[in-house]
Amino acid sequence: MNMIKTLAGGAMVALLGALPMAFPGAAWADDAKAREIMQKVEDRDEGDNMISEMQMTLIDKSGSKRIRRIKSFTKFFGEDRYRLMFFLHPADVKDTGFLTYDYDAPEKSDDQWLYLPALRKSKRIATEDKSGSFMGSDFTYYDMTRRVTSDYDYKLLKEDTVNGAKVWIIESIPRRKEIVDESGYTKSVVFVRQDNYMVIRGVHWLKDGGRLRYQEVMDLKQIEGIWTALEIHMTTKAGKVVTHKTELKFDDVKFNQNLADDMFTVRVLEKGL
Amino acid sequence: MRGASNLEIVIDTAKVNGLYEPEILDLLEATPAVIEKNINHPALYIGKTLSLADMVKEINQALHANDPEYYRIPRDKALIAQELLLFENSGSDDLEDMVDSQFSKARIMVKIPWQDAYIYGEFLKPLERALNEMYAGKAQVTVTGLSPMFSSTLAATILSAAQSYLIAVVAITLMMILLIGDFKLGLIAMIPNLTPIVMALAMIKILGMPLDMFTMLTGSIALGLAVDDTIHFMHNFRRYHHEEGDVPEAVRQTLLGTGRAMLATTIVLSTGFFIFMFAEMHNLINFGLITGFAIIMALLADFLLAPALMALAHPKVMEDDGTDWRAENGLPKEVAQDA
Numbered sequence: 001m002n003m004i005k006t007l008a009g010g011a012m013v014a015l016l017g018a019l020p021m022a023f024p025g026a027a028w029a030d031d032a033k034a035r036e037i038m039q040k041v042e043d044r045d046e047g048d049n050m051i052s053e054m055q056m057t058l059i060d061k062s063g064s065k066r067i068r069r070i071k072s073f074t075k076f077f078g079e080d081r082y083r084l085m086f087f088l089h090p091a092d093v094k095d096t097g098f099l100t101y102d103y104d105a106p107e108k109s110d111d112q113w114l115y116l117p118a119l120r121k122s123k124r125i126a127t128e129d130k131s132g133s134f135m136g137s138d139f140t141y142y143d144m145t146r147r148v149t150s151d152y153d154y155k156l157l158k159e160d161t162v163n164g165a166k167v168w169i170i171e172s173i174p175r176r177k178e179i180v181d182e183s184g185y186t187k188s189v190v191f192v193r194q195d196n197y198m199v200i201r202g203v204h205w206l207k208d209g210g211r212l213r214y215q216e217v218m219d220l221k222q223i224e225g226i227w228t229a230l231e232i233h234m235t236t237k238a239g240k241v242v243t244h245k246t247e248l249k250f251d252d253v254k255f256n257q258n259l260a261d262d263m264f265t266v267r268v269l270e271k272g273l
Numbered sequence: 274m275r276g277a278s279n280l281e282i283v284i285d286t287a288k289v290n291g292l293y294e295p296e297i298l299d300l301l302e303a304t305p306a307v308i309e310k311n312i313n314h315p316a317l318y319i320g321k322t323l324s325l326a327d328m329v330k331e332i333n334q335a336l337h338a339n340d341p342e343y344y345r346i347p348r349d350k351a352l353i354a355q356e357l358l359l360f361e362n363s364g365s366d367d368l369e370d371m372v373d374s375q376f377s378k379a380r381i382m383v384k385i386p387w388q389d390a391y392i393y394g395e396f397l398k399p400l401e402r403a404l405n406e407m408y409a410g411k412a413q414v415t416v417t418g419l420s421p422m423f424s425s426t427l428a429a430t431i432l433s434a435a436q437s438y439l440i441a442v443v444a445i446t447l448m449m450i451l452l453i454g455d456f457k458l459g460l461i462a463m464i465p466n467l468t469p470i471v472m473a474l475a476m477i478k479i480l481g482m483p484l485d486m487f488t489m490l491t492g493s494i495a496l497g498l499a500v501d502d503t504i505h506f507m508h509n510f511r512r513y514h515h516e517e518g519d520v521p522e523a524v525r526q527t528l529l530g531t532g533r534a535m536l537a538t539t540i541v542l543s544t545g546f547f548i549f550m551f552a553e554m555h556n557l558i559n560f561g562l563i564t565g566f567a568i569i570m571a572l573l574a575d576f577l578l579a580p581a582l583m584a585l586a587h588p589k590v591m592e593d594d595g596t597d598w599r600a601e602n603g604l605p606k607e608v609a610q611d612a
Contacts, residue, residue, distance in 0.1 A: 058374065060373075060374040060375075064374065064375055066374065066375070087358075090290075090354075092290065092293060092350065092351050092354030092355070093351075093354050093355050093358045096355050096358060096359075098362070114359055114362075116336070116352065116355040116356070116359065117351070117355065118347075118349050118351045118352035118355050119336060119352060119355075121336070123336060123359075125359075125363065132363065133361070133362075133366075134362075135361070135362050136358075136361040136362060
């Protein structure tokens with residue numbers, strides 16, 4: 001009896017072991033642990049609203065820099081993120097404003113308006129392509145929004161330590177071609193901190209031109225209990241050559257400031273604050 | 274687009290954001306007309322042109338409800354800056370092609386027809402001068418692009434080909450003189466060396482082939498092979514002539530001996546080059562045809578021209594030939610010479 005049990009058990013183990021080989025790469029493309037981690041990254045508390053002053057340094061391949069300063073207001077309306085931005089510097093474009101409605105529903109394309117002070121007029125602009133550059137930087141609009149976990153297959157590659165913090169290294173591959181077109185990336189590998197579910201490093205494979213983007217969080221702080229990346233660098237490389245780099249720095253970051261709902265309207269964009 | 278080649282005009286304001294100035298954009302807008310005026314040749318014209326000015330005009334029109342009246346450069350520097358920021362922010366990479374990231378240098382693309390590179394040669398310098406006058410005090414202008422590049426490459430190649438032909442001729446002449454051990458004969462031997470080159474160049478002209486990198490190459494290859502033939506001929510001729518003292522006999526022996534070998538190598542070599550005529554590319558076909566032709570000409574020059582030249586170069590010997598004949602008949606040499 002005992003022996004029969006052992007034999008049966010052995011057979012079960014052998015059968016189970018053989019199963020993944022019978023269906024290679026089907027249901028196992030995604031792994032549950034990695035998905036759970038990435039879901040926690042998506043669900044992380046980002047506050048109801050946020051004010052910050054963003055300094056964007058654009059560095060071209062010859063090393064020359066351009067600096068832009070942007071005042072930014074963000075507020076969540078449910079899962080939709082509304083953002084109002086005004087340029088502070090350089091002087092030529094001071095007070096140029098952007099208003100963006102970034103909808104959570106994937107079928108709804110985002111709305112964006114622009115205000116040019118020299119024209120004293122605002123314009124609606126089409127934002128079909130999220131893979132385009134965000135304000136001429138190495139960040140895309142897609143990088144500036146949250147990724148939807150259901151768009152990706154995840155795989156936990158390994159665990160490691162970065163600057164003394166334990167991380168999971170997770171590979172994400174878009175499930176559909178449309179996601180590749182929308183994001184501009186064919187694959188990403190991200191480093192997620194185990195203590196706070198912050199992505200502190202990322203490598204993104206660009207769809208075009210065989211280039212790679214390296215994202216690195218240089219400064220990470222807890223502000224009003226919310227983990228916030230205060231400095232992020234994004235470097236675009238073709239092989240070993242840096243083709244362009246962007247450094248984003250956030251100052252005066254404030255959360256939960258009681259921003260009025262009607263602040264995120266075209267009227268405010270045109271009249272200023 | 275009217276034009277498979279292009280001119281590239283680089284406007285360098287040497288100032289960060291220098292291209293936001295309406296005056297500079299006005300100049301960019303007016304540049305194609307100035308180029309048109311400076312390129313007056315029946316075979317040339319200006320095709321499509323594109324510069325930052327066109328982009329700014331388009332953005333400006335788009336921002337004014339697509340009213341064609343606003344297809345112009347705004348007079349307000351800040352508006353230009355804001356329009357360009359908007360364009361940059363729209364995710365388009367087109368701006369990268371027209372300006373540097375500091376907005377200090379602009380590029381004007383001008384489509385032009387694919388013409389023989391040397392036609393452009395004479396226009397480029399005056400054009401650059403005219404454009405620099407136009408932008409005087411505001412920016413530095415450089416004219417470049419595919420055609421100017423080919424034009425200057427071709428000019429440099431022709432010059433250097435001419436130089437190397439000259440050096441090769443001088444060096445080979447010196448070596449022929451040393452080898453033959455006779456100054457006059459050495460110079461004469463250069464005639465069958467150079468004839469095939471002259472004939473090959475004439476052939477290029479007659480067949481209306483372009484003088485390009487490939488056809489220019491034939492000269493040096495043909496020269497090397499012609500020299501090879503001539504050295505074989507001259508070396509053997511000298512030896513037989515020394516032995517026989519008779520030009521026709523020396524020529525006969527030379528041609529029967531080394532002449533066969535020369536014929537065989539010529540057939541092999543020219544066939545080898547003629548095979549290029551099956552190529553797809555025109556310049557390879559031309560290259561094979563001309564080089565093969567030059568190799569055959571080199572052999573003909575050594576078979577027909579060289580013996581005649583040797584006969585002319587040895588008039589005394591021909592008389593000696595008679596003397597010998599008389600000597601064989603028991604007559605003294607002096608008598609014959611006096612006669």
